Amino acid sequence: xxxxxxxLTFGEKNEPMLNYFESIVYPALKNVEGVKIEKSxxxxxxxxxxxxxxxxxxCGLLVKSTxxxxxxxxxxxxxxxxxxxxxxxxxxxxxxxxxxxxxMALVKNQKGSPTVKDLxxxxxxxxxxxxxxxxxxxxxxxxxxxxxxxxxxxxxxFSGKLIEELKKVKKIEKLTMRFYPLNLDVSTHxxxxxLRELLEETGSTSGNTQINSPTNTDGxxELLEETxxxxxxxxxxxxxxxxxxxxxxxxxxxxxxxDLDDEDTFQENLNMISGKVINQQDYIxxxxxxxxxxxxxxxxxxxxxxx
Numbered sequence: 001x002x003x004x005x006x007x008l009t010f011g012e013k014n015e016p017m018l019n020y021f022e023s024i025v026y027p028a029l030k031n032v033e034g035v036k037i038e039k040s041x042x043x044x045x046x047x048x049x050x051x052x053x054x055x056x057x058x059c060g061l062l063v064k065s066t067x068x069x070x071x072x073x074x075x076x077x078x079x080x081x082x083x084x085x086x087x088x089x090x091x092x093x094x095x096x097x098x099x100x101x102x103x104m105a106l107v108k109n110q111k112g113s114p115t116v117k118d119l120x121x122x123x124x125x126x127x128x129x130x131x132x133x134x135x136x137x138x139x140x141x142x143x144x145x146x147x148x149x150x151x152x153x154x155x156x157x158f159s160g161k162l163i164e165e166l167k168k169v170k171k172i173e174k175l176t177m178r179f180y181p182l183n184l185d186v187s188t189h190x191x192x193x194x195l196r197e198l199l200e201e202t203g204s205t206s207g208n209t210q211i212n213s214p215t216n217t218d219g220x221x222e223l224l225e226e227t228x229x230x231x232x233x234x235x236x237x238x239x240x241x242x243x244x245x246x247x248x249x250x251x252x253x254x255x256x257x258x259d260l261d262d263e264d265t266f267q268e269n270l271n272m273i274s275g276k277v278i279n280q281q282d283y284i285x286x287x288x289x290x291x292x293x294x295x296x297x298x299x300x301x302x303x304x305x306x307x
Contacts, residue, residue, distance in 0.1 A: 001258050001273070003282045004116050004155045005229030006097050006104040007183050008127075011147025014181040014205060016290075017102055018297045021058075022304060024146055028130035029060065035125050041065045042114065042122045045092070046266045049305050052274035056099045056301045059270055062114045062122060063092040094260075095119055096273055099301065100294045101286035102183055103229075104153070105277050107258060116250060120153040127151065150205075152180045156229040156282045158254030162221045165251055171238040175211040175220060178232040184289040189226045224252060228282070254282075 008017040008025070017025060026049065034043045045061040070085045091113040097104040106116055114122070127149040138145045166172075179196060187193055199207050214220050224233050227249075235247040258276050260269045277283040286294075 001105055001107045001256050001276065002116060002155055002253050003277065003280060004104050004106060004153050004253070005185075006102045007152045007154065007180065007185070007229075008102065009150050009181045009183050013147075014150070014183075015147065016183045016293055018099065018293055020147070020149075021099070021297070022300060024127060024131060024134075024149070025058070026304065028127050029123065032126045032130075035122050035129075037118070037121050037125065042118070044122075044126075048266075049301065050267070050270070051305065052096070052270060053278045056298075056305065057270075057274070058097040058099055059095065061092045061094060061266070062119055063090050064112070064114045064118065065090050066112070093119070094269065094273060096270060096277075098283060101284070101290050103156075103283045103285075105273055105283060107260070107273055109260070109262075116153050116155050116253075120151060123153075124149065124151040150181055152232065154229040154232050155249045155253030157224045157227060157233070157249055157252040159221055159225045161254055162224055162252045165247060166217050166221065166237075168239060169237040170240045170242075172214050172217075172220065173212070173236040173238060173244070175214055175223075176208055176234045176236075177210075177227065178208040178234075179206055180232065181205045182230060184287060184293060185230050186287050186289065187226075187228070187230050192227070192231060 047060040093114040094107040
């Protein structure tokens with residue numbers, strides 16, 4: 001299981017997800033048959049609006065259809081044989097989005113299951129397609145036109161994982177932090193807020209800042225942990241053998257194991273996931289602005305849930 005920030009905004013005004021949950025998000029994902037990304041078909045299953053831990057959550061399964069290729073195998077006599085077999089495989093991941101603060105949990109059922117990045121790509125493609133289809137017969141200046149979705153799903157960094165990864169590194173070549181429109185979240189870090197203010201002053205919604213050759217590893221760890229999924233960080237690093245690699249937030253995120261039973265129902269396994277995340281601050285912490293927005297749309301969510 002991974003905890004992430006499901007940051008979805010709409011249009012030039014960066015309106016928050018709940019403003020268009022009923023008109024765009026729910027119908028787009030509820031009715032989609034599938035989506036193909038780089039030749040891999042993805043399917044959404046069990047798209048559900050439900051209540052867990054007293055909070056409305058938006059849940060489902062993302063299924064990736066693929067072929068498992070096998071080129072060698074021992075025969076019955078213990079001899080290694082060359083073969084060429086392909087077996088269909090459909091690994092999946094649970095996702096559960098807390099609608100009070102748009103934090104989410106993603107739980108893989110096996111190796112090769114869809115990742116946070118896979119979910120981002122699939123959801124973004126579905127939403128953009130839905131908006132485009134709904135706007136097809138609307139004049140460009142019509143108030144009925146739906147706004148463009150902007151989605152960033154960012155795993156929340158964990159200091160322990162950061163330290164573990166950076167112990168393997170000989171040198172950090174550069175640290176890059178990419179800013180994107182926030183869904184009513186407010187960072188507690190003054191530097192991040194200042195950089196966002198610069199974006200607003202220049203009329204921009206996104207940008208990035210780069211720090212070259214940082215040598216204070218503790219400072220890098222502290223800075224990245226403070227991003228809290230509100231910024232997309234990446235590190236260009238050099239290892240002792242002089243090989244280079246770019247580390248992203250997925251390399252820094254905290255993961256934990258959770259026991260789910262394939263014999264249990266979808267809702268029973270959601271109960272297991274919600275019981276696991278209820279005590280994790282990164283999942284439950286809600287800004288004052290998001291709390292007020294949730295209260296504003298509570299009756300709408302209640303109506304949708306009851307129907």
